Amino acid sequence: MQLHGNSCYGCGVTRRFAPTALMLGNLVTGCSVLAPAGMLPELASGLDVSIHAAGLLITFGAIVLCIGSPLTAWLTSRVERRILLTTTLAALALGNLASAFAPDYTTLLGIRLAMLAVGALYTPQAAGTAALIVPAERRGSTIAYIFLGWSLAAAAGLPLITLIASHYGWRAAYGEIGALGCISCLFLLMRLPGGLKGAPVDLKTWAEVGRSRIILLLLAITMLQMSGQFVVFTYMGPLLNKLTGAGPNAIGLVFALYGVCGFLGLVIATRIVDTAGPYRTSVLFTCLLLAGMTGWALGAGTLVLMAGAVAIWGLGFASTNSMQQVRLVAAAPPLASATVALNTSVLYIGQAVGSAVGGMLFAREQLHMLGFVAVGFVVLAVILVIVTQPRPPAAAKA
Template sequence: MTSEAAVAATRSTTRWLPVVMLALGAFCAGTDNYLIAGILPDLSADLHLSVAGGGLFVTAYSLAYALGSPVVMTLVRVRSPRRLLLVSIAAFVVVNLLAAVAWEPWVMAVARVTAGCLAGLYSPLAAAAAAGMVPRERRGRALALVMGGISIATLAGVPIGIWLAHLWTWRSAFVFVAALAVLATVGIALNVTTGGAAPSVPFRQRVAPLRRPAVLLALVVTIAGMCAGLMIYTYVQPIFAAIPAVGGGLVGALIMTHGLGALVGLGFGSTLVDRFGSRPVLLGTLAVFTVDMALFPLASQTLVSAFAYVFVWGIVGWAFLPAQQHSMIADAPPELSPMLLSLNGSAMYLGIALGSALGGAVLSGLGAGRIWIFATAFAAVALALSFVRHARGPHPE
């Protein structure tokens, strides 16, 4: 390698390192949210709850994120986005240690709600900072890298947490998340140096984009798509443990396979978005996602088909997210990016909250083997509404 090539490579690495540190924070938040799916039976038993009742901790985190993000972003008046990023991810250490020592359900609920609010503050700021650090033509990849922190959480963070829980106790999984938060805090403090003012936007102005049909439909697509996926993911343990071909011992491997698919989907989807725009990516991935959800009865017949099912689900279930984010900020002024990404983040977590709550209701009423029917229905709704949105005619990408 010539000296010029070495310098160019160093500059490229330096340019992307802050984005990687922001993705580490997203990895921490993603692990914190999705971890419960793998430790749900033990956590529920220790806190004297049903499995469906324990699943409501996912709902609590996600609902706090969905509803708290625009409110917190409005109320917090610190002028430095970097300081907000550091405070929010550092506070993750405290709330996860609280979850680790939770002695009653209400203590865990407080920890989960607080963690959701902190994630709602961190995530849109991190995504907007990442998008602002790279050239316009690479925004999709930068956003996908930050979102990749969440998909890598399902690939690595959640399985590691499950493994630690099996070695010791489910409480050790939250200590693991607290340790991740310490690393993320140090990484952001040392590498993310961008300043700039965080505009204080009135709540009415913050939610004003909801009046635009294209934006509203995009958010509803996000809600329905996330609801479909998380309806199954939250209860992946009881769903697949009841399948003779799989059993409970392989749930961690299934979660890892799903995370690998999510990582592939985010990278592949972001590349297609940068090249072709969001429309074909949204419609294509949602169509395959709906079909995949509907094939659960066939997928559950053998171990190989079960792993193929969760892998494809990971790819297409996450590939549409960079397109949604890209369409939100493509033509918006940079200072409004946190507001738009906050709304989309709220839609994501509202879908997660809805999926975990409805999945728990189906689990209690009809059994784990029927959750896929409702997941397929919500995936179909996301696809149909995406077609409606784009059939209205050209709109800014």
Template structure:
């Protein structure tokens, strides 16, 4: 949500775009580190209570962000948002898997994580539109209102006692799963994918303004186009992964994602702003489809590495490693922008995807899917 709002935040707080970009870095890093630790430590609390409490805390954190009148208050709100989101997602995975029979657990986890993926794809452009029309504070206010509505849905939709007695993996168990070579290498692919994506995505508003003359009034439309492409990618990736196997989706997705990022920087280097917009939009659509076709296939790959009972642990770790990548990408992007190389964001993002692609090729075999 923060990415398209960076210029207005920088203006309001009289600071640089790269400094405001650290709001992305800190959120993602806090989520990645706190989520597995706090989830393990709170394992004795029943999951229904955890979901409700974490969603209510998420709503209050948005209120704090809405009311923030300086950079550091907003930073503190972002840290709280990351902690509460980090509580919610693993518990949602655990409860979703426990509410259904074992033979339907994979579908339940796919629904939970598919909902999260679609929310990311659609929520960011929606936040950009609201932020431009009503100011960035209203974006946080809107999310806070949605979180309160979600809290009510949890209270009404989950009976008291739901989720009690569900075991929670300890930190030792999580580390034991993570240390297995197959799992760790697959999680590293997730991190590289996310790093490349957020190197570009965090500063996409600045990139488009510089390269194609896109104003803040129109960035929401561009991001909606990206969001629609992302939803299409999620559907395609999930369906093809079931039919052809994860590997058959992951490899072409990473290839197309690499080409999309390279195309953005090539367009920036070769075309004048009045000629760059349409080619850049085509590259952004290809990026949205390919990046989010990768995600469900990668989850299916991780699901297949370990037995079903360990799926919640693996998917929780995957979320943490994804957010490590988001944090690294936002930090890397800020370095590139600070050095005056906004046009180079695509080259660097594409290189991250190439490393991920090579790692997938080296660690998977065709027959494994």
């Protein structure tokens, strides 16, 4: 990617706060994508559908996101970034506000799909924009910092969504996300420098991506990591209720534990990635992810064990994805606009696959099986992480 005119390096205060503005936009995006998981019982009751049907809001939304991410990256690659990102956040804000007034399930689903078709832009373009506003040596830590927004969505957003939905209804929860989206949009408009453009994405770029073995393997890792997590995550609230009898407050606390640990994990990853390197950092947090998923599978039925497993799982969930972004940018910097968009796309494919598999098992009351299926996906991800270990310089020359 390239910066036209290098204007951002003289932007002073505006540039210093730009990564924070981008991070808060990811918070809104994360809340918009994950919101149904925090209020499945309220959605099911309020819309007169099953919990499985309510969970399909996540599955269908992920399908739209996985298609929309690379498509919109291609269609909008020449658009100035501040205009592009603030417009996307405005669409997310309006979509959530409209969702608060949806009269039935079909209307809510339609609003969600339209909102996420536009929202698919934000996360990959925010990561790509980070590469335009910081020096190369700070790129990894800045991308990881911007992904703190997703951690905050889980750490603070989901517990608040669960709390608001259980006390004031799901419509109030959507209204709160919409209000947050409006604030974030204005903050980004004020802080992100103008005139930022990345390298255009064309068909030649996609062809180069398809010929790269390492990029394809990294994308497969992302899909497997997310598939494993969303087998369980989509239905985590109802699973805790059915397996342990946990109520809304206890479920909200587990979501908070998941998110807080995710936040801590990403802070640690942000601090060590520039010295330990993205590969070793990725191995560490993918193994934590596997340990947490295994703990959930083996401890299913006991709230304390499941909560402890969620804490370990949380340490890995956001860090693994941010490391995938960093590794993709490092693998082929000129292709970063395309690879970051594709990584986000396969992330959403993983969400769609995982939530669909989890939904089928949940509908068949195979509640304990969800954890073991999730572990299987993550084991495959660990194997591929090891396969993609960079070769030492001496070996590469030989």
